Amino acid sequence: MLRYIGFRALNAVPTLVVVSFVAFFVIQLPPGDFVTTQLQQLESQGATVDPAFAEALRDRYGIGEPFLVQYGTWIRNIVLDGDMGLSFQYQRPVTELIGERLPLTLLLGVATLLVTYLIALPAGVYAAVRQRSGADYTISVIGFIALATPNFLLALVLSYIGFKYFGQSVGGLFSPEYVDAPWSLAKVGDLLAHLWVPVLVLGIGGTAGIIRTLRANLLDELNKPYVTTARAKGLPEGKVVRKYPVRVALNPFVSTAGWHLPSLFDGEVIVAVVLSLGTVGPLLLASLKSQDMFLAGGILLIVAVLTVVGTLLSDILLAAVDPRVRFGRA
Amino acid sequence: MEKTLAAMTRRGFLAVGSAGLGGAALAACTSSSETPEFAADTDALESPMLAELVAAGSLPELAERLPATPMVVEPIEGTGAFGGTLQRAQTDATATGVMQSFAPTGLLEWNVASDASQESLAESYEISDDNRVYTFTLREGLKWSDGEPFTSADLAFAIENWLGNATLVPVPPFWYSDVDQQLPMFDAPDERTVVIEFREPFSLFEKYMCHPGVSTQFIKPKHYLEQFHPDFADQADVDAASAAAGFDSWDQYFADRDNTWTNPDRPTMGAFKVTAPASAQSGTATLERNAYFWKTDPDGRQLPYVDKIQVQVLDQSALDLRAANGDLDFQGYYLGYSTTETYLANAESRGFEVLRWTDTWSLLSLCFNLSHQNEALREVFLLRDFRFAMSHAINRDEINSTLLGGLGIIRNPVAPEGTEYGVDGSGQTAIEYDVDRANELLDGLGLALAGDVRALPDGTPLELTLLYMDDNQGMSRADAFGMVQEMWAAVGVRLNLRPVDSTLYAQLRLANDFDVDGTSMIEEDFDLEPVWFVPTGGNSHTAPGFGLWYSTSGADGIEPPDEFKQLLANWDALRSAPTADDRVASGQEIMQAHNDNVYVIGLMKLPFQPVVVNSSLKNVRDDAPKMSFYYGREGITKTEQIFFE
Numbered sequence: 001m002l003r004y005i006g007f008r009a010l011n012a013v014p015t016l017v018v019v020s021f022v023a024f025f026v027i028q029l030p031p032g033d034f035v036t037t038q039l040q041q042l043e044s045q046g047a048t049v050d051p052a053f054a055e056a057l058r059d060r061y062g063i064g065e066p067f068l069v070q071y072g073t074w075i076r077n078i079v080l081d082g083d084m085g086l087s088f089q090y091q092r093p094v095t096e097l098i099g100e101r102l103p104l105t106l107l108l109g110v111a112t113l114l115v116t117y118l119i120a121l122p123a124g125v126y127a128a129v130r131q132r133s134g135a136d137y138t139i140s141v142i143g144f145i146a147l148a149t150p151n152f153l154l155a156l157v158l159s160y161i162g163f164k165y166f167g168q169s170v171g172g173l174f175s176p177e178y179v180d181a182p183w184s185l186a187k188v189g190d191l192l193a194h195l196w197v198p199v200l201v202l203g204i205g206g207t208a209g210i211i212r213t214l215r216a217n218l219l220d221e222l223n224k225p226y227v228t229t230a231r232a233k234g235l236p237e238g239k240v241v242r243k244y245p246v247r248v249a250l251n252p253f254v255s256t257a258g259w260h261l262p263s264l265f266d267g268e269v270i271v272a273v274v275l276s277l278g279t280v281g282p283l284l285l286a287s288l289k290s291q292d293m294f295l296a297g298g299i300l301l302i303v304a305v306l307t308v309v310g311t312l313l314s315d316i317l318l319a320a321v322d323p324r325v326r327f328g329r330a
Numbered sequence: 331m332e333k334t335l336a337a338m339t340r341r342g343f344l345a346v347g348s349a350g351l352g353g354a355a356l357a358a359c360t361s362s363s364e365t366p367e368f369a370a371d372t373d374a375l376e377s378p379m380l381a382e383l384v385a386a387g388s389l390p391e392l393a394e395r396l397p398a399t400p401m402v403v404e405p406i407e408g409t410g411a412f413g414g415t416l417q418r419a420q421t422d423a424t425a426t427g428v429m430q431s432f433a434p435t436g437l438l439e440w441n442v443a444s445d446a447s448q449e450s451l452a453e454s455y456e457i458s459d460d461n462r463v464y465t466f467t468l469r470e471g472l473k474w475s476d477g478e479p480f481t482s483a484d485l486a487f488a489i490e491n492w493l494g495n496a497t498l499v500p501v502p503p504f505w506y507s508d509v510d511q512q513l514p515m516f517d518a519p520d521e522r523t524v525v526i527e528f529r530e531p532f533s534l535f536e537k538y539m540c541h542p543g544v545s546t547q548f549i550k551p552k553h554y555l556e557q558f559h560p561d562f563a564d565q566a567d568v569d570a571a572s573a574a575a576g577f578d579s580w581d582q583y584f585a586d587r588d589n590t591w592t593n594p595d596r597p598t599m600g601a602f603k604v605t606a607p608a609s610a611q612s613g614t615a616t617l618e619r620n621a622y623f624w625k626t627d628p629d630g631r632q633l634p635y636v637d638k639i640q641v642q643v644l645d646q647s648a649l650d651l652r653a654a655n656g657d658l659d660f661q662g663y664y665l666g667y668s669t670t671e672t673y674l675a676n677a678e679s680r681g682f683e684v685l686r687w688t689d690t691w692s693l694l695s696l697c698f699n700l701s702h703q704n705e706a707l708r709e710v711f712l713l714r715d716f717r718f719a720m721s722h723a724i725n726r727d728e729i730n731s732t733l734l735g736g737l738g739i740i741r742n743p744v745a746p747e748g749t750e751y752g753v754d755g756s757g758q759t760a761i762e763y764d765v766d767r768a769n770e771l772l773d774g775l776g777l778a779l780a781g782d783v784r785a786l787p788d789g790t791p792l793e794l795t796l797l798y799m800d801d802n803q804g805m806s807r808a809d810a811f812g813m814v815q816e817m818w819a820a821v822g823v824r825l826n827l828r829p830v831d832s833t834l835y836a837q838l839r840l841a842n843d844f845d846v847d848g849t850s851m852i853e854e855d856f857d858l859e860p861v862w863f864v865p866t867g868g869n870s871h872t873a874p875g876f877g878l879w880y881s882t883s884g885a886d887g888i889e890p891p892d893e894f895k896q897l898l899a900n901w902d903a904l905r906s907a908p909t910a911d912d913r914v915a916s917g918q919e920i921m922q923a924h925n926d927n928v929y930v931i932g933l934m935k936l937p938f939q940p941v942v943v944n945s946s947l948k949n950v951r952d953d954a955p956k957m958s959f960y961y962g963r964e965g966i967t968k969t970e971q972i973f974f975e
Contacts, residue, residue, distance in 0.1 A: 032836060036837045037833045039840075092576070093575075095576065101610040171642065176642065179640065180614075274647060274648070278611055282645075291833060
């Protein structure tokens with residue numbers, strides 16, 4: 001087992017190197033650079049900039065340097081002193097920008113994950129146990145609709161309904177009067193009042209897949225002889241379902257649990273943008289749009305690391321559950 | 331510098347909702363029959379918020395905080411009450427435009443009519459007859475928001491140690507450069523006097539000193555910023571402090587410390603100062619009144635009337651919804667024209683008004699690349715008859731009625747009549763829809779039809795690509811250009827539409843790599859940004875090649891034909907005009923040339939810019955002033971004197 005884990009961990013290193021290189025390369029692919037973005041932005045807001053000044057900016061940022069030199073400097077600073085460089089757009093250290101958005105990002109991610117499972121697991125079990133009943137069809141139809149509706153559209157519709165019928169304000173996670181207030185019960189209440197929309201929107205979108213997988217797996221299990229035996233022995237139906245079949249059917253979720261790590265971090269970008277949430281997602285989108293290299297590269301690198309770490313965790317979990325995996329025979 | 335320049339142009343403010351909560355809402359809900367509680371003492375010369383601090387001994391008396399001769403501001407409707415929190419919003423976290431709209435600082439400022447300068451931080455000023463020497467005398471006893479005195483030493487710091495520092499400002503900005511890209515001469519003979527001397531006349535400097543985006547940059551607190559500047563502090567200490575804050579070099583840290591929008595510690599001379607910048611958690615910035623602000627109303631009561639401003643950073647759709655919900659107390663910039671109907675439908679029930687200000691920035695236009703790399707195309711574009719033909723081929727009335735319900739204003743881009751450079755009867759050349767005339771002109775140029783597309787003299791088909799950024803804030807560009815595409819096809823010119831991202835758009839234009847550019851044009855105050863009408867740089871929309879030639883003194887780019895050399899000569903004459911009359915004459919010549927030659931084909935502009943204003947917010951201009959970057963956007967209504975009743 002230890003040998004297996006060590007081997008997996010070693011595997012992760014070259015993967016990370018390649019991913020970081022590719023990420024940095026891809027960010028540089030579009031024509032133009034941060035300075036052209038900046039020029040255009042200034043112009044679209046009513047101020048033109050002297051091209052000579054733009055050239056001076058490029059020199060200042062080292063934008064003209066060869067790709068490998070830029071990449072080397074970037075990686076060296078990250079590995080040696082955790083310095084991800086300066087965001088062009090914000091003119092602030094990247095680590096600081098990401099750091100201040102982390103708590104909210106994780107809060108939203110964890111809350112969304114919980115809501116997704118709280119809705120999806122019971123619904124999936126119920127749909128399987130009551131196969132081909134009205135409830136099963138209803139759950140499936142709702143699940144498919146949720147899957148087919150783009151999340152950001154749902155967010156917009158909810159926002160509009162809130163405005164039209166309840167005179168509710170949308171955007172952000174705090175009402176203005178609580179923005180600078182110290183933490184209190186009232187402030188937490190205010191946060192929750194704003195948080196439910198994104199959590200619901202993001203949570204609902206993820207339920208359909210889980211419901212279908214769980215339903216199918218559970219249906220396989222429920223027809224197995226040991227379940228029939230348990231029923232014949234007079235165990236209550238609830239216990240029959242709960243004791244083993246559900247646990248076995250949950251296997252796929254255990255093996256993919258690690259993948260939730262990166263999605264916690266860069267969850268639904270577009271929904272966060274539409275609802276103006278101060279999470280990492282909108283920051284990533286903005287940095288890619290403006291070719292803010294160090295910011296975009298930094299976020300992508302973190303997501304890549306989390307993906308690799310998450311996969312590693314999943315592998316270890318799987319190995320723990322299924323001995324065949326450990327010996328490379330599966 | 332990059333920061334301040336960026337800062338200059340961004341926008342901004344914050345929104346709030348749920349009337350009935352918080353101070354602003356309280357103010358907003360008070361009926362007119364009873365005096366709101368915070369303004370119980372209408373004789374008070376200072377806000378109760380500050381009176382409390384004075385009583386507690388943590389702030390000097392008002393008389394000690396004001397200069398010897400405060401600037402007196404004439405209210406637009408009448409004097410008002412202190413208090414309240416103003417809610418605004420903006421879509422970009424880093425935009426600092428709110429500082430120019432609500433807390434501008436400068437030696438001079440625009441008068442209310444915005445057609446001339448008036449004193450601001452300067453008590454008086456003199457300009458030599460030949461527009462070369464500018465002398466400013468500061469008010470006596472001015473103080474920064476931290477109580478420190480504001481003197482000519484602060485201006486010397488901004489000019490010598492900031493503008494004069496090659497690391498901080500690599501190239502002298504166009505609003506402060508003299509012959510051969512050098513800085514003008516500067517002298518501060520005493521604590522209250524500064525003299526700026528240009529080697530050749532610089533007629534526009536007075537206007538730049540009123541432009542809130544520019545004038546603010548001269549006002550820097552030496553006593554605070556010198557600790558981050560190696561001219562005054564030890565280089566090793568400065569570098570260490572920058573590194574500790576996570577910056578690569580001292581100049582980035584200096585710019586960060588100098589940013590009034592993100593650094594609450596930075597003293598300011600503006601009406602408001604940021605107390606809490608917009609963090610990711612809150613998404614909201616809070617600004618509070620500057621206790622040392624140096625303007626009063628005619629009764630001697632210290633301005634601003636409003637105590638606080640909150641600015642929330644929102645996505646566009648959320649911002650529009652908030653405006654429609656009455657959550658924004660005063661907002662024009664960032665509001666799209668296309669959502670006006672929603673605002674109007676909700677205005678009465680949610681307690682706000684929709685004002686119609688003058689739009690200065692929306693004339694949708696088609697700019698042929700007159701400096702095209704392909705010589706055959708360039709020759710055709712430079713033929714006046716070709717541009718006339720393409721203009722006649724467009725049925726503007728049809729586009730107008732389809733996209734703007736016929737409300738749009740049809741014209742070609744030139745300075746509007748009644749403005750300084752406006753030429754009577756201009757902007758209507760070749761504007762009528764006349765397909766026969768268009769075909770006749772094109773035939774006359776030898777661009778014969780080959781099938782259903784005309785061909786250039788060398789036989790290649792006349793097929794052009796229109797480059798534009800897609801945008802639905804005003805009118806849908808894709809729809810408008812789609813109609814032009816059909817209309818031009820009818821006279822044998824094939825047009826392909828190419829919507830691009832903003833970065834690529836800038837890149838292609840700077841590389842002089844486009845046929846036609848579809849953009850909104852400015853029309854007023856072109857002298858503050860000549861590149862729209864005169865190719866002064868490689869970022870020109872009409873002729874980047876000529877612009878590069880001009881800005882590199884002929885070393886690079888494409889040499890322009892005589893008519894453009896004349897245009898550039900007129901610009902040089904305007905910039906260095908010894909008198910205002912000469913300046914206006916040169917400017918009118920440029921406009922006359924644009925009018926006669928239709929260098930840019932205009933379609934139409936929006937009839938107005940919507941502005942939402944809380945019904946209980948007073949002293950906001952309703953005479954349709956210009957919404958323009960050059961006048962501080964909403965700041966044109968002199969925001970220090972608006973109040974909640």
